[in-house]
Amino acid sequence: MSTDPSKIFRRYLSAGVINALATAEAAGLNATDYYALNLLDLSGPLTSGDLAAGTGLTTGATTRLIDRLEKGGLVRRATDPADRRKVIVESVARPEGLEQVLAGTRRRLGEVFEGMTEGDRAVLFRYFTQAADAYQAATEELHHPRTP
Template sequence: MPDSRSGGGDEERVIFRQYLDAVGLHGLAGAEAAGLQSSEWYALSLITQEGSLTSGELATRTGLTTGATTRLIDRLERAGYARRTPDPTDRRRVRVEPVPDALARVEEVVGPARRRLGEVLAHYTPDQRALIFDYFTRAAPAFRAATEEIRAAAPRRRTRGTG
């Protein structure tokens, strides 16, 4: 978030906060429209980006316990979004991969955002878009690192619906 060290004033902080809130709200609405919990929506995004992940990799990336991750994978399978497949390099391991036919449903859900953001980006020059995507490239790992800091500092709480 912009702060006094980066030259960001109160107005910039408010604008940035509104942006983050809108992105978060869209993620929640997307999960709901797909019939998923937010953790399942995020896990499906990870699986789709990577092509497949082991349950351990998925647990690490989501911050869930292995038991919660197993239940999450069970729910993704029941919903028809993912499936377990044998790991081709280690038959003792199982990988979780997206079900290609089900991803059309996800595309329907994210279609309006893609269209609207495409319209927004069309107003920028190629150089400006390069700067925006440079920010995304740098900001995503910064947010992931901040997430890890939050998780490390916060006491582990067990609440319903976290996995």
């Protein structure tokens, strides 16, 4: 196993991505649908435009995404009470069997966290918070590059 910090970090990121893809498949979802449901779970209801921005999908692809999730009974569309022209997408159910699919990952990560001191966990979760913000900012830059 490599001791190169860059490779260790890339291996960590790759393992997380591969696990998410396998989780989506085991839950009977495609990766984009799984990601969109996670985004709704983290954020709460979103406009279809915000869901498009959060997933990086075009508005047409987002409409098809919402259609699939709505047909599966996982989300519903509602009219934004503040602006009836906007559609709000809200999660109404979790995919059947998702908790069972996630159980192994949660157990294994729980074992990792249990083996850490409280201080180590505090550093790790501070990193997670700051890294998530950095990734979101970097993604925004990729979606909307600034020209010099």
